[in-house]
Amino acid sequence: MKAKVFVTLKPGVLDPQGKAIHHSAELLGFENIADIRQGKYFEVEVNGGATEAEARDAAERLAKDVLANPVIEDYKVELED
Amino acid sequence: MKFGVVVFPGSNCDHDAYHVISKHVGQPVDFIWHRETDLSGYDALIIPGGFSYGDYLRAGALARFSPVMQSVTEFAAQGKFVFGICNGFQILCEAGLLPGALIRNAGLHFICRHVNIRVENQSTPYTTQVDEGTVLSIPIAHAEGNYVCDDPTYNALEENGQIVFRYCEEDGEITDAANPNGARSNIAGICNLNRNVLGMMPHPERACEELLGSNDGLGIFRSLTAAIRSN
Numbered sequence: 001m002k003a004k005v006f007v008t009l010k011p012g013v014l015d016p017q018g019k020a021i022h023h024s025a026e027l028l029g030f031e032n033i034a035d036i037r038q039g040k041y042f043e044v045e046v047n048g049g050a051t052e053a054e055a056r057d058a059a060e061r062l063a064k065d066v067l068a069n070p071v072i073e074d075y076k077v078e079l080e081d
Numbered sequence: 082m083k084f085g086v087v088v089f090p091g092s093n094c095d096h097d098a099y100h101v102i103s104k105h106v107g108q109p110v111d112f113i114w115h116r117e118t119d120l121s122g123y124d125a126l127i128i129p130g131g132f133s134y135g136d137y138l139r140a141g142a143l144a145r146f147s148p149v150m151q152s153v154t155e156f157a158a159q160g161k162f163v164f165g166i167c168n169g170f171q172i173l174c175e176a177g178l179l180p181g182a183l184i185r186n187a188g189l190h191f192i193c194r195h196v197n198i199r200v201e202n203q204s205t206p207y208t209t210q211v212d213e214g215t216v217l218s219i220p221i222a223h224a225e226g227n228y229v230c231d232d233p234t235y236n237a238l239e240e241n242g243q244i245v246f247r248y249c250e251e252d253g254e255i256t257d258a259a260n261p262n263g264a265r266s267n268i269a270g271i272c273n274l275n276r277n278v279l280g281m282m283p284h285p286e287r288a289c290e291e292l293l294g295s296n297d298g299l300g301i302f303r304s305l306t307a308a309i310r311s312n
Contacts, residue, residue: 013229014263016189066146069139069175071182072229 001046003059004078007068008039042067055079082309084110085123087153087169089144094130094166094286101286102127106302115147124309125162126153128169130222130284140183140225141171150176160312162206162305163278167223170270170280179273179280180238181230187263191224195294196261198269198283199249202242205276206308211300216253217246218295219283221261226282228264228271238271246270246281 009015015037022036044062046055056079063075084102088095095112102110113120120126134143144150150172157163157178165173173179186192195218203213211217230238238244246269250259260267262282270281285298 013184014187014227016185016187016263020189066142067138069142069182071174071180071231072184 001048001050001052001055002080003044003046003055004080005042005044005059005063005067006039006076006078007042007063007073008075009037010072010074013072040067052079082108082306083123084108085113085120085126086110087113087115087126087128087149089115089131089133089147089172091133091135092129092131092168094168094284097284097286098127098129098166101289101298101302105289105299106306108306113149115144115149118148118152120149120152120156123156123161124312125164125305126156127286128153128163128165128172129286130167130169133168133172136168136225139171139175141168141173141175144168144172145176154178157273157278160275160277162309164207164305165278165280166284166286167221167226167282170282171225173278173280178278179271180234181228181271183225183282184227184229185225186223186227186261189224191222192226192261193220193222194261195220195288196269196283197249197251197253197259198246199253199255201244201247202272204242205245205272205279205304207272207279207301207304208245209307210304214253215300216249216251217283217285217288217297217300219285219288219298220294221283223262223282226262226264228268228282230265235265238268241274243271243274243276244268245272245279246283
């Protein structure tokens with residue numbers, strides 16, 4: 001089972017990388033992009049024997065304790081068979 | 082009195098710290114490999130600058146899980162001194178020994194130059210030998226030195242005198258122009274509530290010899306030495 005973990009900066013935390021990418025997009029001619037925020041995406045392969053609840057629990061704990069820094073980041077976990 | 086300099090894979094200011102402690106502070110000092118867990122016999126630890134674990138995931142994020150860090154946390158809880166410089170500051174924030182976090186510089190650049198910082202609180206073990214309001218010229222070398230924290234955390238830092246250094250002009254004035262990285266309220270260094278744990282982005286260990294352009298960092302190490310003596 002695969003868990004997808006998305007880590008994003010909390011609203012209000014400055015994202016200079018996202019701003020720089022947005023600026024490049026504008027230079028490329030994109031006129032309808034209001035904002036870009038950069039985040040991180042992790043694919044976590046959970047052992048085959050795990051139940052959905054166990055896989056979700058493992059991914060949530062991993063996200064909270066390692067993948068995201070709760071001071072500045074939020075996370076979201078999605079499970080995929 | 083004995084100092085320890087903790088070495089992670091990717092630390093690169095460990096020798097600078099070791100040099101300053103042995104040569105300019107004149108005290109015994111050991112390197113401590115990050116797999117070590119016995120910190121008995123040490124009075125102060127320096128968590129040095131560099132790029133521990135290549136800054137993978139976030140600066141300082143993976144070093145936090147090194148075996149030595151559990152012992153460092155216990156060491157700090159005993160009231161002993163833990164001094165994080167640059168990447169060391171980032172590691173201490175990730176480990177929860179200091180509040181807040183350090184994110185990408187507002188201007189995106191890696192900045193390597195001397196900056197001026199003002200001593201905001203003289204009554205910490207790291208600043209007793211430096212007068213409050215004194216401006217120190219100390220180099221920075223970082224891409225993630227932009228200190229952030231939420232409002233309650235900031236207010237607590239301010240109220241408890243935990244803001245130890247702020248980026249400033251040469252005359253000590255705190256201005257946006259003197260802020261190299263966008264750090265909240267020009268914060269360059271903070272301590273914990275007990276004041277035995279200090280983290281700062283500038284590198285005082287690179288400012289201990291006139292030959293290197295400044296010896297303003299010496300006061301910080303002399304303060305720490307005096308604090309250990311009276312502990």
